[in-house]
Amino acid sequence: MQSFTEENYLKIIYHLSQNNEEAIQTNAIAEKMQTKAASVTDMIKKLAEKQLINYKKYQGVTLTPAGKSAAINIVRKHRLWEVFLVEKLNFKWDEVHDIAEDLEHIKSTELIERLDEFLAFPKSDPHGDPIPDKNGQFDTIPFTKLSKLKSGEKGLIMGVSEHSSAFLKHLEKLGLTLGKKITITEINDFDSSVELMVEQKRISVSREVAKHILIKL
Amino acid sequence: MQSFTEENYLKIIYHLSQNNEEAIQTNAIAEKMQTKAASVTDMIKKLAEKQLINYKKYQGVTLTPAGKSAAINIVRKHRLWEVFLVEKLNFKWDEVHDIAEDLEHIKSTELIERLDEFLAFPKSDPHGDPIPDKNGQFDTIPFTKLSKLKSGEKGLIMGVSEHSSAFLKHLEKLGLTLGKKITITEINDFDSSVELMVEQKRISVSREVAKHILIKL
DNA sequence: CTATTTTTTTAGATTTGTCTAAACATATAG
DNA sequence: CTATATGTTTAGACAAATCTAAAAAAATAG
DSSP states (O other): OOOHHHHHHHHHHHHHHHTOSSOBOHHHHHHHHTSOHHHHHHHHHHHHHTTSEEEOTTSOEEEOHHHHHHHHHHHHHHHHHHHIIIIITOOOTTTSHHHHHHHTTOOOHHHHHHHHHHTTOOSBOTTSOBOOOTTSOOOOOOOEEGGGOOTTOEEEEEEESOOOHHHHHHHHHHTOOTTOEEEEEEEOTTTOOEEEEETTEEEEEOHHHHTTEEEEO | OOOHHHHHHHHHHHHHHHTOSSOBOHHHHHHHHTSOHHHHHHHHHHHHHTTSEEEOTTSOEEEOHHHHHHHHHHHHHHHHHHHIIIIITOOOTTTSHHHHHHHTTOOOHHHHHHHHHHTTOOSBOTTSOBOOOTTSOOOOOOOEEGGGOOTTOEEEEEEESOOOHHHHHHHHHHTOOTTOEEEEEEEOTTTOOEEEEETTEEEEEOHHHHTTEEEEO
16 A cells, blocks of 8 residues: 555656656656655655666656556546536536545545446546546547647547646636537747637637647547 | 644544543543554644643643634544445445545545535434534534433434444344334343344344443433 | 766755653552 | 552654755766
């Protein structure tokens, strides 16, 4: 069994591995964990000793199968709790991240299986992220970043790659929520901001925002 | 804000104060916390410094108003989660204590208020214990221990004063669950065990068990 | 290929909650 | 009222997770 802190390290290494084929570096973990590189080195040694990560000095880390499985389990719990908070307790999608960050560390596996059932085995969370099943299996939804689309292309909003409250509130205000159909009308040359149509409204989003909106064509 | 451990100490001091007018002793806390007296002394000092308990060396402790309010809040969370586990996730009353023991430490007050609402503001938990409202108010249900009843007396099972899985499973097997109507038929002289009728069945419980069953006459 | 910068690790200290062993205070018995 | 037993506190140590400062390795620039 892992401690609260060990679980957070595993989860962060897992997320960093998603956008990155190579070994994850100490500094990258330190930044996400809001801690110092020296602390990360200490924890890394501990996780390596427990066979949860592969580690060679100065060479970064990768998850072992056991570490990956533990990480996926935490992600599963996080996302199921987010569904619960939104569907059952009527929280908004921008309010649930921090609470789920605590709930994901509750240990009982029986609890999670019953919660999963209570929620009717949801396949994705309120931000469109896939929820692994109890064996750690999940479908990777193929998506394109909104910032990669060209003028005239159409698509559906499938997810977001940024979970901060500020970002999500901003999308909500613009009407850019999950499932909405959008059409690109123009990409501005000078700042790469994106003009698009959503529900008969013409709106504009910066490239920075567009990079974090995930589209199914 | 208190740590996980501080919260557990406050909760235990609160529960010990329920059956006891006097100051709570170091050893009593140590036993409930499954730790050593020396550790309790250390923690006691810390809680006293934070003005959560009143403490004079060798004289035991009592909760300050702030400490009591913090403790009641933890009890509220524990009991609401127990209701959730039983009513929504179909756990049995003997399975929920340990899980609620973890869930009670989740920090968000917004979460608890919404959970309370989702559960339709329950007044008592699956073991019959009252649930404080968000201001810490709750009704103390007047009850008598089954072991205090006399032959011929009738009553309703209102709660239990022991939450171990073994005890609760035992009651379940005997059909002695919340709300059941019972009639005492006989008290055995030699071992004080209690013979009673519940739903047309004649059963017998030891004095030890009878002491932990709470009855409304 | 050497010099400099960046990144990572080590060494040693700190905090939180715990422990054991010993000292001290209080309660109880004769 | 002294002796003993019980209960509590202190002193000093430890493990977990963190930190700062300094050393070491790797990457980059000229």
